[in-house]
Amino acid sequence: MKRKELEITEINELLFELQNDSDIKLIFDNDKWRFTILKDNKKDYLRIPITTIYEENEVVPVSRHFVIALIETGHAALALCDEEEILNHKVFKSYMVRKKQGKSQLKYLKTKGKSRAGSRVRLANALEFFENINTRLNDYEDEYSIDIIALSCNKTILPFLYNSKVEPPFDKKDDRLYKIPKYVDTPGYEEMLETYEYLISGELFTESDNFILEV
Structure with a gap:
């Protein structure tokens, strides 16, 4: 391509x-x-x-606040942005993967459960991970009127984002949701910067x- x-x-x-x-x-x-x-x-x-609109046969810049949310198992990078700069950002990391198998605790729950102490720790971390993400997203929504939510999230963990004890400030059918049309590597500060420039x-x-x- x-x-x-x-x-x-x-x-x-x-x-x-x-x-x-x-x-x-x-x-x-x-x-x-x-x-x-x-x-x-x-x-x-x-x-x-995404900081433009198409009208009268041309592309026109507009003032717009948007959120970038890059999420995968144990890693997330969030940013509140406008057309000129990144206003706020946060990177989250969490111990959610079984070291020997390399399997997410969330996936492991579907097979062998959570009886061992290590599994319980990973599960607690996983729940806290999504609560922290949604808390920060709610803070962004409270601070600004968000026009676009640019999201990259693995399908297997997306339900945990929506079913967290702390709910996200949007639902699955929110018109503001925009699936980022590019491959996103492990979420971190540099990947978030690259995604912002791309968008x-x-x-x-x-x-x-x-x-x-x-x-």
């Missing part, structure tokens, strides 16, 4: 070219901040920054050998 990062001015220049090509079909998906570009059975995609940037990408247009 080929990718090219684009600034807002470059995005609008490309959109102008696309909109004036009668052989190209342009489809915008508002939920994904993404255009699908179709021509001659080829398909490209143009993702716009506030535009991107043209294709699965074919070449882009439909020269860029």
Whole structure:
């Protein structure tokens, strides 16, 4: 897959070219901040920054607060952001994995239970882990009106986020939820910074050998 990062001015220049090509079909998906570009059975995609909106045939910057939540077993990185900076961030780590087997305590519960002391410690840590995450997310929601929740979370642990004793400030069907469309490595400060830069940037990408247009 080929990718090219684009600034807002470059995005609008490309959109102008696309909109004036009668052989190209342009489809915008508002939920994904993404255009699908179709021509001659080829398909490209143009993702716009989540700090913009598409109106009157161009991409326009808007003032917007958003949360980044990167979560996997035992590791999480959270950030409260706007279009100019990261306003607040927090990294969480928790002992939740059985060292010999490398298996999450949450997964282990489905098989052999929690009778041993080590298992009980890992389970307690796991419950506290999600409570801490949701507490921080609620703090963000209380401090600012959050427009977008950019989330990357392993499907196997997602239920524990929603079923925590401390509930998150959103539900599964919240319109603000945005699944981060990229692979996220082990959540930490550097990964959070990279994700922030990714989300506030535009991107043209294709699965074919070449882009439909020269860029």
